[in-house]
Amino acid sequence: MxxxxxxxxxxxxxxxxxxxxxxxxxxxxxxxxxxxxxxxxxxxxxxxxxxxxxxxxxxxxxxxxxxxxxxxxxxxxxxxxxxxxxxxxxxxxxxxxxxxxxxxxxxxxxxxxxxxxxxxxxxxxxxxxxxxxxxxxxxxxxxxxxxxxLPPLPEQRRIVAKIEALFSRLDAAEEGLRRVQRNLKRYRAAVLKAA
Structure with missing residues (x-):
């Protein structure tokens, strides 16, 4: 509707x-x-x-x-x-x-x-x-x-739960990417120091 x-x-x-x-x-x-x-x-x-x-x-x-x-x-x-x-x-x-x-x-x-x-x-x-x-x-x-x-209220809640789950996965992926970027900076610094 x-x-x-x-x-x-x-x-x-x-x-x-x-x-x-x-x-x-x-x-x-x-x-x-x-x-x-x-x-x-x-x-x-x-x-x-x-x-x-x-x-x-x-x-x-x-x-x-x-x-x-x-x-x-x-x-x-x-x-x-x-x-x-x-x-x-x-x-x-x-x-x-x-x-x-x-x-x-x-x-x-x-x-x-x-x-x-x-x-x-x-x-x-x-x-x-x-x-x-x-x-x-x-x-x-x-x-x-x-x-x-505007679906019925139970369907609204199901849609919200699905969106929330997807955003949680996205947040976790973004944090993983930031962690990789931090590690990459440390590795670069270590390589430059060893050179």
Whole structure:
């Protein structure tokens, strides 16, 4: 069954704030706010490149929750629009105005939606829908209309488990490659030393 994002998730725009109320360090009464630079290689960077704004300017729904997928909806670089990552653990903070969150309904596997939001099909839709001259934008109403295949919940979970298993194998292979590269450097150094 195909469905639209708006039919299975709440889509929320991030916190708007003026630069003069933000700061680069934590202090009482301030909360961290994610920006597009905090989305790197399908992961959220939660401890670097943060800005902090008064907690009073963030609405309750703008605080991140585990299972939320954070999406860059505005950027000077077209290739950054649409990039996303899912919050996998509890974290107290919000997300900025150049971002949006897709918060799946309880009858949908959040990880399934998160993986869809990194799929080629999703990226193609974003490229078609984003617009702008200096700042590229993906409008919330356009994001909401993106269609995705939605199997029954048990099948969503099976697909997520398979993807997780494949990523685990990929991570192990990448670590093996790094180990080989380190060994190669040591061997080269030993050969040069012996020469």
């Amino acid at each position: 195909w469905t639209k994002l708006e039919d299975i998730a709440e889509i929320i725009r991030g916190v708007s704030y003026k630069k003069n109320v933000s700061q680069s360090f934590a202090s009482p009464g301030y909360i961290p706010v994610l920006r597009a630079t905090n989305i790197q290689e399908r992961k959220l960077i939660l401890h670097d490149s943060l800005v902090f704004v008064p907690a009073s300017i963030a609405k309750e729904e703008q605080y991140l929750r585990p299972g939320d997928s954070v999406i860059c909806i505005s950027s000077g670089s077209k290739h950054l629009v649409g990039k996303s990552a899912m919050l996998r653990s509890k974290w107290k903070g919000a997300f900025g105005a150049f971002l949006a969150v897709v918060r799946p309904a309880s009858h949908v596997d959040a990880q399934f939606v998160g993986y869809f939001l990194n799929s080629p099909q999703y990226q193609d839709a974003v490229r078609r829908l984003s617009s702008g001259i200096n700042i590229n934008n993906l409008r919330i109403r356009d994001l909401a209309k993106i269609r995705l295949p």
